[in-house]
Amino acid sequence: MHFTGTIWRPPYEAWSALLQVTAGCTHNKCKFCTLYNDVPQFRMSPLSEIESDLQEIYASTPDVTRLFLTGANPFVLDTGHLKKIADLAKQYLQRLDSIGCFARITDITTKSIEDLKDLRVLGYNRITIGVETGDDAALEFMRKGYSTEDIITQCRKLDFANIEYNFFYLTGISGNGNGMTGAEKTAKVFNRLNPKIVGASMLTVYPDSDLYKEILLGNWQEESETEKLLEMRTLIEKLDIRTHFAALGASNMFKLHGELPYEKQELLGEIDDILSRYDESKLRNYRVNLKHL
Numbered sequence: 001m002h003f004t005g006t007i008w009r010p011p012y013e014a015w016s017a018l019l020q021v022t023a024g025c026t027h028n029k030c031k032f033c034t035l036y037n038d039v040p041q042f043r044m045s046p047l048s049e050i051e052s053d054l055q056e057i058y059a060s061t062p063d064v065t066r067l068f069l070t071g072a073n074p075f076v077l078d079t080g081h082l083k084k085i086a087d088l089a090k091q092y093l094q095r096l097d098s099i100g101c102f103a104r105i106t107d108i109t110t111k112s113i114e115d116l117k118d119l120r121v122l123g124y125n126r127i128t129i130g131v132e133t134g135d136d137a138a139l140e141f142m143r144k145g146y147s148t149e150d151i152i153t154q155c156r157k158l159d160f161a162n163i164e165y166n167f168f169y170l171t172g173i174s175g176n177g178n179g180m181t182g183a184e185k186t187a188k189v190f191n192r193l194n195p196k197i198v199g200a201s202m203l204t205v206y207p208d209s210d211l212y213k214e215i216l217l218g219n220w221q222e223e224s225e226t227e228k229l230l231e232m233r234t235l236i237e238k239l240d241i242r243t244h245f246a247a248l249g250a251s252n253m254f255k256l257h258g259e260l261p262y263e264k265q266e267l268l269g270e271i272d273d274i275l276s277r278y279d280e281s282k283l284r285n286y287r288v289n290l291k292h293l
Contacts, residue, residue, distance in 0.1 A: 005039035011248040017064045022071030031210040058092040075103035079115040086122035105146045108154035116161030132170040134189030135182040167195040172203030176221035179231030187238030200247040225283030253286040
């Protein structure tokens with residue numbers, strides 16, 4: 001298999017076959033992100049490499065029903081190229097039902113609703129979007145490259161095309177003293193949309209990030225671990241859509257997941273229990289010893 005750098009996938013894609021079609025990130029400017037530092041230049045995989053990897057997948061696991069395309073944002077590829085990848089995949093994987101990947105909001109901007117409908121017919125579905133927050137001030141400071149209105153506009157296009165999507169939420173992105181406000185703003189945005197999963201990760205600041213430099217310059221302060229938990233609690237409390245909430249990644253000291261709104265009180269109770277049993281020093285100890293996501 002052709003894999004470049006560290007390969008990332010959401011926890012819920014653990015049973016999907018992984019296929020590299022891009023490496024690195026087209027944006028690569030988010031101040032907090034270090035995930036693609038080992039692949040500083042975005043790269044598209046040649047179709048010959050993709051076909052070779054599909055042959056290898058077929059040889060080992062011919063009954064694959066779902067592919068997850070790796071890279072920071074493979075959905076940036078133009079519609080024609082994504083169609084070629086789907087057609088090629090179906091030549092080898094006869095039972096293939098769906099294709100997922102990471103996407104940026106800006107990747108959707110370049111695609112019409114008709115483009116998206118065509119991709120849905122070919123199996124593209126349940127894509128994961130790192131929206132991070134619905135707090136415009138945080139989006140701008142972190143150089144995400146889009147606004148909350150962009151999130152709403154582009155995700156509604158996905159709704160029209162019947163493409164299901166999941167959100168990543170980055171707990172702590174609004175900074176010290178702003179966690180609960182950021183969560184409330186995010187809930188207002190998410191409540192206008194239809195994410196199937198809201199996956200929450202806790203911000204971990206590493207020394208090789210631009211955000212660490214901002215901290216040293218005094219331009220930004222990290223939330224305490226207690227505030228991050230209260231922020232996550234606020235988001236869960238304010239969400240009034242049907243979605244699956246999942247805090248399952250390594251950045252979360254405690255793994256939480258449940259169906260909203262049905263299991264909201266159980267999730268809130270779990271966070272309250274954590275806050276009653278762990279003080280800031282114990283929570284912080286996990287963060288400072290988390291060497292890698």
